[in-house]
Amino acid sequence: MVNVVIVGLGIIGGSMAKAIAEYTDCHIIGINRSEETLQKAMECGAIHEIGTADSLKKADMLILGVYPEVAVQFIRDNADKIPRHCIVTDTSGIKSQICPALSEIAREYGFTFVGCHPMAGKEKSGFDVSEATLFRHASCILVPCDAPRQAVDKVADFMMQLGFGRIVYATPEEHDRMISFTSQLPHVIACAYVFSPCCKHHKGFSAGSYRDVSRVANINGVLWSELFIENQQALLPEIDTFLENMTAIRTAIAKGDRQELSQLLNRGKLIKEELGE
């Protein structure tokens, strides 16, 4: 890898840039809508060059750090500039809705696409909160689609250099189903939770449980509404499962049957224990 082009320098793209600058010898070219962010990225050494669409011609690797639909549109618009030896990867939180399109464009133009979802983030967004260590010990999900093994291994090796703790492989559908549970549902829960009229008065009455469940309610509504809606098919059943389980616990509380409720709650303990958590 010599030239890495990163499109979109938000928290994820920005952290990718900083990690690549910190842990590799790659030459990093940044493309971003806001000029101010590009200047900041240059100043702190996260990128070595401010790029334009034409910079894609020299890309050995292209990382998409923009919203899912923007990512597809960007590749569609610029596919003719991407060299055939280039590996394109993304960082999007949904896969079924974008990987097939990106794979198809890659096939048509001769370059390679390997889907990627770094399992790291913060409850804040933007370049200012990005950091080189964001991916440390995190899981990196690769969605190879029909990319050749060699290219997938290259992406995996590259990601491990950035500090990821493990690489996990999934199909777009497997990815989306698991993410609907591990990431999207907690965001829905956090929002619904803080909507309670009690929330504004919580201080002094709260501790770790409040803090943890509400943390990600500080949500980027535009991004997450795109992610939720694009992943409807996986997310709605996951929300429904959760609502059913909430309702089952509610019913046991309302019945006032301690033994039944206790048995139900202990299933939670068992599940966590079996996972070693």
Added chain:
Amino acid sequence: MVNVVIVGLGIIGGSMAKAIAEYTDCHIIGINRSEETLQKAMECGAIHEIGTADSLKKADMLILGVYPEVAVQFIRDNADKIPRHCIVTDTSGIKSQICPALSEIAREYGFTFVGCHPMAGKEKSGFDVSEATLFRHASCILVPCDAPRQAVDKVADFMMQLGFGRIVYATPEEHDRMISFTSQLPHVIACAYVFSPCCKHHKGFSAGSYRDVSRVANINGVLWSELFIENQQALLPEIDTFLENMTAIRTAIAKGDRQELSQLLNRGKLIKEELGE
């Protein structure tokens, strides 16, 4: 304060003992069902004496670290041994169901009762996970009921010595309503969340959101089923509010209207920002 008797050396009672031993000069007498725990507590210096019901006669302060109903029963059974100058306090997570009974016994026998709920804990229970620093910076909710101001101030001063960051005052009803939101609902959510069939396969697909929302699913089913059922009146409406808000978000996702969903989600961001979180 000279002699402090602590009844029940679980995570909360045990941490109280350790904090009192660490930060005050009080003589600590421990009463506990299991002899093994008492021995451990003696060995590590968390208590200075193993007590019996008769030890209550020399108590200047009595702290109840047992389950709510057990606390009431213990005081009912031993009220005649509690000196009139003694201040009795508890650590229970529910108040409406126990404070009136404890206040009434206190009035009858001449000692003083001040309700207390230390807002600290862990997702594990028992003396082994107790620690002197558990209460550091935490909030201590005092429920004075009809105790004289002087006694309430004494408890507040004492608790501040143990490392608490602030004292908050509430009626039993205010306490129970706020706790149903800040503490009980997150525990219900955590359990319902891990019941998803996806949970067992989360590793590699999860990060902070999963970790945070699922943390307290490792629940003590016996204790929490008592807390939930005793606090039905406050908890059920809080669960219902949450379910309604979840359903509203679900509906917006199902409709696929990004603008509507985005506006809804941004309310979460606003609430968190207004709270400075």
